[in-house]
Amino acid sequence: MASKPNSLYIHIPFCEHVCSYCDFTKLFYNQKYEKPYLDSLENEIKLKVSNIVSTLYFGGGTPTALSDEGFERILNFAKQYLTSNYEFTVESNVENLTEAKLDIMKKCGVNRLSIGVQSTCNALLKEIGRNHTFEEAQKIVFLAKSKGFNNINIDLIYGFKNESLNDLKHDLLEFIKLDIDHISIYSLIIEKGSILYNQKYEEQEEGESRKFYEFIVSFLREHGYERYEISNFARNQKYSKHNLTYWHNEEYYGCGLGASGYVGGVHYENTKSLPKYLEGNFIYSFEKVDEKELEEYFLLTNLRLEKGFLKADYKKLFGVDFEQKYNSKILNFSLDGYFDFTNDRVRLTDEGLILMDFVLLKLL
Ligand code: SF4
Structure with missing residues (x-):
């Protein structure tokens, strides 16, 4: 990252x-x-x-x-x-x-x-x-x-x-x-x-x-x-x-009342209280993203995209093939029709995108 x-x-x-x-x-x-x-x-x-x-x-x-x-x-x-x-x-x-x-x-x-x-x-x-x-x-x-x-x-x-x-x-x-x-x-x-x-x-x-x-x-x-x-x-x-x-689950700065950001592997949320914000107490909470969460965020975000993500990018980030890791879950929950693994990418099909919440719930 x-x-x-x-x-x-x-x-x-x-x-x-x-x-x-x-x-x-x-x-x-x-x-x-x-x-x-x-x-x-x-x-x-x-x-x-x-x-x-x-x-x-x-x-x-x-x-x-x-x-x-x-x-x-x-x-x-x-x-x-x-x-x-x-x-x-x-x-x-x-x-x-x-x-x-x-x-x-x-x-x-x-x-x-x-x-x-x-x-x-x-x-x-x-x-x-x-x-x-x-x-x-x-x-x-x-x-x-x-x-x-x-x-x-x-x-x-x-x-x-x-x-x-x-x-x-x-x-x-x-x-x-x-x-x-x-x-x-x-x-x-x-x-x-x-x-x-x-x-x-x-x-x-x-x-x-x-x-x-x-x-x-x-x-x-x-x-x-x-x-x-x-x-x-x-x-x-x-x-x-x-x-x-x-x-793409990439990092970004977020500034302003109630804004959130993702910097240096940490998700933070700013205060929603205007008086606190005006005093300069900007951040309300923050959370270091661990490896498991990083992968969850990666899938929750990238699978929203029509093109999904490159298999090589997933492997580089998480050290394992996506299909190898999730194949049994995909088959056990009959999710195979919702995924497309062609062109070196992993993406959800039209039907998979419609049922994205269900697919991710079973997958994660
Ligand atoms: S009330 Fe909400 S939706 Fe309406 S303009 Fe303000 S932020 Fe946008």
């Missing part, structure tokens, strides 16, 4: 509203916390990040909820940690992705934009607490493209109550009309602590969810999008290099 991470994640916890499905670390935006937060964040980055990286990712919360001044300040600060051939992503929400924010990002060298769109249905967007319409999302995507952003991701969520396959098809059709190269798609998960959880909202039934997922994969493949990770689709090989760091 490389001793110096090549990726840096920075968390901006502020949001202007709360979406009903959300359980991320977030706070209502309040201008009085912006400067102290950015001061602490810069201190943490200075303390933790000891080398330049090739991918930088601002996530949240909502990075674009910051004031223009705060936004420009932190983008400029973080950029000094980037090498010359880099990927610099910022997550944004339609409601505060203004023209001024786009101009700041251009000026600061952001070259990948991720926009939370989630649905094309305005009534649904309202119901789940999103403060924008699909028409506003379309407008901002076209504006971003006109300003030269040519590596854009949009997020879609499926599996809402009463959502039909036709609704999903409509969402996908409208999304691909935006002519962007990357789409991330998630099924609605009702997480403890979210508004929907408290409202006892029910998740889509498993069989239905599977039907929707299969539809998404075949629809997007037909329209030129490659599924390269279980929930991520790209055209023109515009994969998220930053997220591939996680899926």
Whole structure:
């Protein structure tokens, strides 16, 4: 494992509203916390990040909820940690992705934009607490493209109550009309602590969810999008290099309230308490990853990828052939149909990816 991470994640916890499905670390935006937060964040980055990286990712919360001044300040600060051939992503929400924010990002060298769109249905967007319409999302995507952003991701969520396959098809059709190269798609998960959880909202039934997922994969493949990770689709090989760091189980720095990182063989989690964070008590917990866990993490992450992993890489890391080690388990649990061992790689088949949780449970 490389001793110096090549990726840096920075968390901006502020949001202007709360979406009903959300359980991320977030706070209502309040201008009085912006400067102290950015001061602490810069201190943490200075303390933790000891080398330049090739991918930088601002996530949240909502990075674009910051004031223009705060936004420009932190983008400029973080950029000094980037090498010359880099990927610099910022997550944004339609409601505060203004023209001024786009101009700041251009000026600061952001070259990948991720926009939370989630649905094309305005009534649904309202119901789940999103403060924008699909028409506003379309407008901002076209504006971003006109300003030269040519590596854009949009997020879609499926599996809402009463959502039909036709609704999903409509969402996908409208999304691909935006002519962007990357789409991330998630099924609605009702997480403890979210508004929907408290409202006892029910998740889509498993069989239905599977039907929707299969539809998404075949629809997007037909329209030129490659599924390269279980929930991520790209055209023109515009994969998220930053997220591939996680899926390859490589190390990364994580800074900001509630962020997590993986450095020097240690997983750490930052505090979720703003007062503690502002005092400079950044880390809440850490855990040295032992050999067994390293292998578990390796499989949990790499098997999410369409291409899986190289047999030689596994052997180099763990000193044994994957097939030799797992052959009896694979046969005993009749998992052989879910694996593909061709082309010197180990990967899950389409069916295996759908049943990934079950396969990993039996395997590990
Ligand atoms: S989903 Fe994103 S924008 Fe909505 S509340 Fe959660 S972090 Fe904020």
